[in-house]
Amino acid sequence: MDGHTISKDEDGATRTAVVMAAIRSRLAARTLAPGDRLPSIRRFAATMKVSPSTVVEAYDRLAAEGLIRARQGSGFYVTGGGLPPLALTQAASPQELVVDPFWVSRQSLDAEPGALKPGCGWLPADWMPDEALRRGFRALARADGAILTDYGGTRGASVLRRLLLGRFAEAGLAVSAEQLTLTGSGTQALDLICRFLLRPGDAVLVDDPCYFNFQALLRAHQVRILSVPYTPSGPDIAAFEAVVAAERPRLYLTNSGLHNPTGASLSPQAAYRVLSAATANDMIIVEDDIFADFEPEPSARLAALDGLERVIRIGSFSKTLSAAVRCGYIAARADWIDGLVDLQVATSFGGPGPVSTELLAGVLAGGSYRKHMEELHRRLAQARREVAARLEPLGIRPWLMPRGGFYLWCRLPEDVDSAELARLAVMQGVVLAPGNVFSVAQMAGNFMRFNVAQSRDPRVIEELGQAMAAMRQQGGAAAHD
Amino acid sequence: MDGHTISKDEDGATRTAVVMAAIRSRLAARTLAPGDRLPSIRRFAATMKVSPSTVVEAYDRLAAEGLIRARQGSGFYVTGGGLPPLALTQAASPQELVVDPFWVSRQSLDAEPGALKPGCGWLPADWMPDEALRRGFRALARADGAILTDYGGTRGASVLRRLLLGRFAEAGLAVSAEQLTLTGSGTQALDLICRFLLRPGDAVLVDDPCYFNFQALLRAHQVRILSVPYTPSGPDIAAFEAVVAAERPRLYLTNSGLHNPTGASLSPQAAYRVLSAATANDMIIVEDDIFADFEPEPSARLAALDGLERVIRIGSFSKTLSAAVRCGYIAARADWIDGLVDLQVATSFGGPGPVSTELLAGVLAGGSYRKHMEELHRRLAQARREVAARLEPLGIRPWLMPRGGFYLWCRLPEDVDSAELARLAVMQGVVLAPGNVFSVAQMAGNFMRFNVAQSRDPRVIEELGQAMAAMRQQGGAAAHD
Structure with a gap:
């Protein structure tokens, strides 16, 4: 993407965040322990190459979070009695309208029934394989008692693992049973992968933009998040190679096929250079392939290119079959899988429940899955065209027209800030996905992600138009104040 | 409990583990970074007050794990290129028969169908509310489409939360909706609680013995695990007060009612002193109340005494309704719940799937739950008596006779090592739960936990008797070598 210029305010906010992150990582690593005095404002400003006022701002915010405390005339100290609980957001409560990477999750997961959710990340119920799921529940009502009551194996039901292995093989990815x-x-x-491979303070590279929950999750791991601009054929390769060589991130996290939020796919050339840079700098890649089955024809995959040496493939069934039946998977090196399985036992006492895996295996094996996906391809292609056409009169245009999937990553008219628009729209019961929740560098304030399957209700475009008009009026009024 | 004497071998193993843990925590805290030289054997032996050979043993094991590497003639160094993945166990593969806190989980979760599992932690399928569950699946087959396909809210289905709040109120625990x-x-x-409240290196206190997966989970959090001996009325209060004052652990993790593995329950006096010591030393308590409904009459609860100020109550439905339908809960201070919900969004994109919560709510609301639990009480009381009587001729005797639940914590004959017995029995397809997997201080080598509902098959006692005989023969033979 272009438009990387950062406004003066955004730049200041970024510098403050960098200083805060530096102190947080010292606290996490315990090089600053409870009772310790923080570096003086002047000295830390010099260390961090920022102005003293940026350090003051950062210390004040950390003090507001309770991590440090000012003592009259003698500087800032780490608070005693143990670190406060992990704070992932700056919002005092979910009700506050701080538009951060948690905003879309909270708003769309906790929306009232019947709310309009063009910003949400899943398909409407009536696009899912309703009859196959109902048939699955009727089958469960007759299943063996152990399936209804036992924990199941540490790696999850073998019937579903076998089905997945078969599907991987069809897609040209040879995975053995020990690798799943x-x-x-x-x-x-x-x-699980982050817990297994990362330590607080490690650097992790993501695309800009990327799926907002990647950021939320990486914050929970207290790692340093780096980003590289995403282009229509994958990450900007020159920037990618530079940041990987300079920062040597431990991990790169991406979607290769139908990238979230842009809908772009990785080109074979970009795939080769990404993997080469990763190999040269001993970086691990996590390829989240959750949209694989939405591609009309498969695009390049890092996992297939690499043969699961340093690439880990993950995915789930929540976009294609059901999000109400929770289950995901990891395909990786066999020795890593052993460690990940132990970690899953320790932290969840096993994998997904047999009820979920039995149901999913039934639907996948039932023969109706291929037809369901073909139907989805057809409906989504139509919905992408329709929704793009309806957004056009509002001056909202797709950055590219994706080959598949349900997202359109759109540029808004120049005078429209997407976070402000989202705040206005949610008051009218419309959940939007504003650009900057996807952007580590906060450079997508003029973008918005639309889920085309959730945007076909005419009220979505109506409410959007009204919110934009209201925003422009407020902006105009404010300019006259 | 008594019998705290530690054998010479166990003592050596413990010391090695302590040295290994000390190095691991320095690696986690990055006070030892990749490329750094480790302290010399002689110096570290003096620091840790152990023999040089113990340090050599510890360094060799850490090298085998890939964490450090010996350089000819110049000592040990932290391996470069980032830390290796988190290693939770010493076993190179799950097939290895290292009896550690993961051993019982792996053996019982991955047991072949039809294996005998007197060591496992759940009831057999035919003790569970089979008909109510099947009715629940038939109801799901007719449910609203959104329940079958959507993620559900960030705190999980409100219908199940309301049912839980009602049940807490009945038990004298006033919990508001924001606290759950x-x-x-x-x-x-x-x-989630550990991720929210703990940092690597924090001290956490558990009972000795305690549920083995507490140890596995705490290892994943890289905290320092402290333990206090458990008595028939709760933790040994003098020891508890001493360790809390001396070490100021951040958290104490316990089961108050029908403690796992002993089946003991906390007395009101012990509850008062535990809570007083926690308050005086600003320690948080996690009360895992998973066996609450197995008590014929409720015993003292820290959560009720404290009113969820510093006590967090957790639980699930896996022991009473189904482990195949995964769902748990946390009741705590409202501000902590907000943070925990954010963390659950970041790390799981929400709570349990609507399919699980709908099913559990249906069974709980259906009116048959109380009858199901009464039936379980009756059957378990009988099974406890029967199994105790069958174990008696083998010289295996309960440490106490619990008021409810499905565990008997038993002392073995003096010459029988429970880990060795478990290793022999598993080769005959019998999964046992040897004492030391429950013991942080490794002082329960002469104990074994029996699940009475899983021990009624006469083959359990037969196989146990044969394994004990084989062990004695081997021991005798070895003595003659």
């Missing part, structure tokens, strides 16, 4: 485990969800797959 | 969230499982409830 089921997990509680796709997000839990990524979480 | 559902989680993916009981283990995940504890895992």
